[in-house]
Amino acid sequence: xxxxxxxxxxxxxxxxxxxxxxxxxxxxxxxxxxxxxxxxxxxxxxxxxxxxxxxxxxxxxxxxxxxxxxxxxxxxxxxxxxxxxxxxxxxxxxxxxxxxxxxxxxxxxxxxxxxxxxxxxxxxxxxxxxxxxxxxxxxxxxxxxxxxxxxxxxxxxxxxxxxxxxxxxxxxxxxxxxxxxxxxxxxxxxxxxxxxxxxxxxxxxxxxxxxxxxx
Numbered sequence: 001x002x003x004x005x006x007x008x009x010x011x012x013x014x015x016x017x018x019x020x021x022x023x024x025x026x027x028x029x030x031x032x033x034x035x036x037x038x039x040x041x042x043x044x045x046x047x048x049x050x051x052x053x054x055x056x057x058x059x060x061x062x063x064x065x066x067x068x069x070x071x072x073x074x075x076x077x078x079x080x081x082x083x084x085x086x087x088x089x090x091x092x093x094x095x096x097x098x099x100x101x102x103x104x105x106x107x108x109x110x111x112x113x114x115x116x117x118x119x120x121x122x123x124x125x126x127x128x129x130x131x132x133x134x135x136x137x138x139x140x141x142x143x144x145x146x147x148x149x150x151x152x153x154x155x156x157x158x159x160x161x162x163x164x165x166x167x168x169x170x171x172x173x174x175x176x177x178x179x180x181x182x183x184x185x186x187x188x189x190x191x192x193x194x195x196x197x198x199x200x201x202x203x204x205x206x207x208x209x210x211x212x213x214x215x
Contacts (some may be wrong), residue, residue, distance in 0.1 A: 026074055028067070029095035033127040035066045039159045039166070041174075046137075046152030053152065056174040060162035065169035065191045072191055075198040077104060077121045077139075082205045084144050085109050085212075086118050100125045108144060109209060117143035131158035169193070 044055040061069070078088045088106035095101075102125075107118035123137040135154040141147045162168070169191040176183050 026071055026091055026093065028070055028093055029100065032070070032095060032100060033098065034063060034130065035061055035133060035156070036130040036158045037062045037066075037168075039162045040156055041159050042154055042156045044152055044154040046150065048150045048152075049148040052179050054175065054177040054180075056176075057171060058159070058174060059171040059191060060166040060168055062168035068169065068191050068195050072195050072198060073135075074102070074104065075195070075202060078106070079198055079202055079205075081106050081119050081141075081144070082202060082209070085209055086144065087206070087209065091121075098127045100127075109213075113143055119144065132156065 038061065039058060040061055041056070041058050044053065046053055059065070059069070074091055081088070086106045086108050088104050091102050091104040093100065093102050102121070102123045104121040105118070106121070107115070110117070119139060119141040121137070121139050123135060126134045126136075128134070133156040135152075135156070137150070137152045137154070139150040141149075162170075166172075167190075170188065171191055171194075172188050173185040176185050
C-alpha cells in the first residue's frame with residue numbers, strides 16, 4: 001500500500017461554495033426525513049480501535065445544510081482511507097420506515113493485498129421525529145493501517161433556534177476527548193464549505209492513485 005501525502009487547498013473556499021456544491025454525490029432516498037431547522041447538538045461516543053472517543057459538536061441546520069450533512073458523513077469515511085490507496089464503491093443507501101441504512105465497501109488497489117483488504121463501513125440512522133436522530137456505526141478494517149473494528153453511537157438532538165451569530169451550516173466543536181483526555185478542537189467551520197473541501201480532496205486523491213497505479 002503506497003502512502004500519499006495529504007493535499008492542501010489554497011484560496012478562499014467560501015466564495016466558491018454556491019457554484020461548486022451542485023447535486024449531491026450519492027443517491028439518498030428521496031423521502032429521507034429532514035431534521036428540524038435550528039440548532040442541533042451531536043454527541044458521539046464509542047471505540048476507534050483501542051481508543052475511547054467522545055466528541056460533542058453543535059451546528060445550525062436548514063434544509064440544504066441538513067442534506068449536506070448526510071453527504072459529508074459519507075465523504076468523511078471515504079476520505080479516512082483514500083490516502084492508503086483504498087478505493088470505495090458507491091454506498092448502498094436504503095430507507096425502511098424511520099431508519100436509513102448505509103453500507104460502503106472500500107478495498108485496496110494493491111496487487112499484493114488480499115481481496116478482502118480494506119475497510120467496510122456500515123451504519124444506521126434512526127429518525128425519532130424531526131428533533132432526534134441516533135446514528136450507529138460499525139466498521140471493520142483489514143490489512144491496512146489502523147486495522148481493527150470501530151463502533152460509534154452518535155446522538156443528535158434539536159436544541160432550539162440558531163444563535164444570531166450563526167448561519168445555516170455553521171459548526172462548532174464543543175469537546176473532543178480521547179481516552180477521557182481533552183484533545184485538539186478544530187476552529188469553527190461550515191458544513192457546506194467543508195463539503196466542497198472533502199469533494200476536492202477525494203477527487204485529487206483519486207487522480208493521484210490512478211496516476212501512480214496499484215502497487
